[in-house]
Amino acid sequence: MLQGWVIVAVSFAYLGLLFAIAYYGDKRADAGRSIIANPTIYALSLAVYCTTWTFYGSVGRAASSGIGFLPIYLGPTLMVALWWFVMLKIIRISKANRITSIADFVASRYGKSQVLGGLVTVIAVVGIVPYISLQLKAISNSFTILLNYPDIVMPATAAAQPLSQDSALYIALILAMFTILFGTRHLDATERHEGMVAAIAFESVVKLLAFLAVGAFVTFGIYDGFGDIFARSEAVPDLKALMTFADTGSGYGTWWSLTVVSMLSIMLLPRQFQIAVVENVDEGHLRRAVWLFPLYLFLINIFVLPIALGGLLHFPDGTVDADTFVLTLPMVERQEALALLVFIGGLSAATGMVIVEAIALSTMICNDLVMPVLLRLRRLRLNERHDLSGLLLSIRRWAIVAVLLLGYSYFRAAGEAYALVGIGLISFAAVAQFAPAIFGGIYWKGGTRDGAVAGLMAGFLVWAYTLLLPSFAKSDWLPSEFLRDGLLGVALLRPQQLFGLSGLDEISHSLFWSMLANIGCYVGVSLRGRPSVDEASHATLFVDVFRRGGGAERSRLWRGSAHVGDLVPLIGRFLGPVRAQAAFAGYARSRGLGSIDELTADARLVSYAETLLAGAIGGASARAMVASAVKEEPLGLDEVMDILDEASQVRAYSRELEQKSRELEAATAELRAANERLTELDRMKDDFISTVTHELRTPLTSIRSFSEILLDEADLPVDERMKFLSIIVKEAERLTRLINQVLDMAKIESGNAEWQTAELDLREIIEESVAATSSLFGEKQIELTLDLPAGLPPVLADHDRLIQVMLNLLSNAVKFSPPKTGRVRVSLSRSDGDLRVDVHDNGPDISAADQAIIFERFRQVGDTLTGKPPGTGLGLPISRRIIEHFGGRLWVTSAPGEGVLFSFTLPQAPTGSAGRREARTIA
C-alpha cells in the first residue's frame, strides 16, 4: 500500500539526495576540482528543458493531436545545429561582459540600460509564471492521484478546495524553500551554481529513466510491443485519426509555428540561458551538447505515443485525464514501485525546472528591478552601507518566494482551463518576444535602446492581449464576453481573432501578431533614431565579439579619474570586503604588481571593477555604482564626433598629400620629358641652322666663283661665258628653291601655312603631276605605268600642296631609278575607308635604318663620299607634314632587290555629293 507518508518521505528523501549532490558539487568546485566541467554533464543539465510538460503533458497532447506534441522537441534539435554560431557567440559575449541573466544581456547590449533590464525582467516574470504554475499543477495532481492508490480518482479542481487544503500551495512553498537553499546560500560574483548544475544533471537522468521505464512497461508489459499498440489503435476509429495529421488547413501551420517558438525558447527561456550560458564552464562543451541534447530529447519522446494510445485504449470513456496516463497506467496495473518511480521522475522534472527558473528570475528581479530602484532611493542611504551582500541575498530569497506564489496564484486563477502543454506554450510565446532584441543585438549594430524597448513593449502587450488575458477569460476570471465579442464589444479586437484573422490556432495567432509588432517596432524605431555613444560602443562589443582579443579593449572609450581606495570598498559592499580584497589582489598579481596599493586606477581597473560588480548586481546597476565612485568624465557625443572628425580630417589630409605627391611625380616626369625634347629640339635647331647654312653656301660659292671668273676674264669666249652664266642661273634657282622650301617648312611647322581645302579627285591630281614630270621620265627613258581606277571617292585636301607631294615622290622615283631600265609604277586604291597612293620604283633599296632618317630634314641617303644626290633634303619632310596635315600617313617600305615603295593614304571626304556617292557604290 502507498500511504501518504510513504510518498512524502520518499519525496523528501529524494530532495535530500539532490541537495547532497549539490553540496558535494559546490565543495568540489570550491576545491577547484569541478565535477561539472564535463561536456556530458553540460548536455544533461540542458535537459532541464524537459519539465513535467514533457513528462506528463506530452502524453496528454499526443492523446489529442497525435504526433502534434513533437515540434516542441524538433525545434530545439534544429536550433542546436545553429548553436555553433549563435550560442557560441552569446556565451563568448556573456563571459567577456560577466553577464548573469538574459535581462542583463539585453540591458548590456543596449548601453547598460536599466529601463531595458527592468522591462525584460517584467516580461520574463509575467511570461514564466504560467510555466511555473504548470509544474505546481502537475506535481499536485500526480500527488493527489497517487495518494488515492489503487483507485483512479481525478483530482478536484483546485479552485474548489479551500486554500489550506490545497497541496499545490504547500508544494510551492517547499519548492521555494528548496530553491533558496540551492541558489542563494551565498553570493557569487560569477552567479554560477556548480552544485545546482550537478543536481540538475542528475535529475535529468532520473526523469529519463523513469519515463523509459514506464514506457517500456506499457509497451512491452501491458501490450505486446509497438506493433501491437498501433494495430489495436487502428481498429478504433477515433484513434486511427491520431495516426496522421488533421486534415484541417492549420495542421502544418501549427506544426511549424510550434517548431519556431520552441527553437526560440531553447535559447531564450531564462532557465535555458542560465544553464547554457551562465553556468557554462567551457565553451568547448557545446560540441557534445549539439548532438547529445537532441539525442536525450529523442529518447524521452520514443514512448510518448505508445503510452498515449495505450492510455486511450485502457480508459476509453474519457474519465481519466490524458495528462496523467504516465502515472495512472502503472497504477491500474498495480505496479506500486513503478508508480512511485514515475512520481519521483515527475518531481525531478518539476523541481529541476522550478529551481533553475526561480534562481534565474530572482537574479533578474534583484539585479535589474529591485536594486536599481533601491539605489535610487536616496533616503535609504544604501550608498553608505558597508556590506550590501546580505541585502542582495535576502532580496533574492524573497524574489524566489514571490515567483512561486505568483505561479500558484496563476494556477488557481487560470490553470484549470488548459492542459499542461497549453499553459507551457503561453510562456514559450512570451519569451519568444526577446528574440528580436537579442538576435538583432548580436548581429546588427544598428539596433538601438529605444528600438529594443519599443519592440519588447509592443510584443509583450500583444502577447498579453492575445494569450494571457484570454487564459484568464477562459477560467471565468475575466468576463467571457471579452473573448467572444472583443474589447468593448468591438469585433475586430477579439483577442483570438485580432483584426479578423481566423484559421490559426491561438499560439500561431498570438505569435504572428506579437512578432509583427515586436520586430516592426524594433526595426522601425531603431532605424528612425541613431544609437548613442554608449549604445554604439556596446553594439560593437557584442556584434564583433569574435574579432577582439579579449575584454581588455572594452574600456577604450572611457575617460575619468578614480582612486583604488574608492573602488575596493565599493566592490566590498556588494561582494563582502574579504572577497573584494582577494579579487583586487588577484588582479594586481595578474598585472605583475606586488599588492593592491601599487595599482593605478586606470580605465582597465575601473572596467575590471565594473565587471566584478556586474556579476553581483547586473551590468546596468554596476555601471551606475561605479560611476558614483569614480569621477567619470562622460565621453559626450560632441567629443566623440571631434575625435572622429579629427581622424577623418587626418585621413583626408593624408589622402590629399598622396594625391599631391602623385601629381608632383607626374609633373616631374612631364617636365623631364619636355626638357629632353627641348634639348633635342635645340640640338636639331643647331643642326638645322648649320645644315641650312651649309646648303646655302654651296650654291652661293659656285655662283660667286663663276661670277668672279666672268668679272675677271673679260675675254672669255661667248660659249664659255654662256655656260658659266647658265650655271649661275641654275645655282640661283636652286638657292631660291631651297630658301622657298625652308620658308615653306617653317610655315608649316609654325602652323602659319595657308591651306585651301577642297574636295579633290586624287586621280586628277596624279594625272596632273605625271603630266608635269613626263619630261623627266622621257629624259632618263624610265618606264612609267599608271593604275588609276575610276569612280573613287574624293578627298579633302589642298590642290597645290597635294601636287607638290606627288611631284616630290615622282621626281624622287626618277632620281633614283636607273636610266633606261628604270620602271616606276603609280597606283591608286582604297583601303579601310582611306584612299591610298603607291609610288613604286626599282631603284636601290633603302635599309631599314635609313627608312626613318629620310623623313628628317636635310637628311639624304647615300654615300657622302661619292657625292650627295641632287635635291635639297627637304622634300620628303615637307610632303610628310602635308599628308599628315590632312589626316593621312606617308611612309616608305623597301626590301633588298625590290626597289622602294613610297605610299601615302588620305581619308576620303566625309560629305560627298550624291552623284559621287552613287558612283562609288557602282564602283
Place this chain on the structure above:
Amino acid sequence: MNRSNVTGQRLAAIFLLGCVLFNYPVLSLFNTSGAIFGIPLLYVYVFGAWSLLIGLLALVIERRRP
C-alpha cells in the same frame, strides 16, 4: 578556411535539411494511412528523420580533428 568554419557550415546545412524534412511539402508525403512493421508511416518517418539528423550532428561534431 579553418576546420571550425567547415564544421559550422556543415551544421548549418543540417539545420536547413531539418527545416525541409520537418515541414509542409515533405511531411505531407508521409501523411498517409500506411504502416511499416505495424507502426504508422508518419511516425516512422518523423522519428526516422529525427534520428538521421542526430546521427549527422554527431558525425559532424565528433569526427577526429586532424
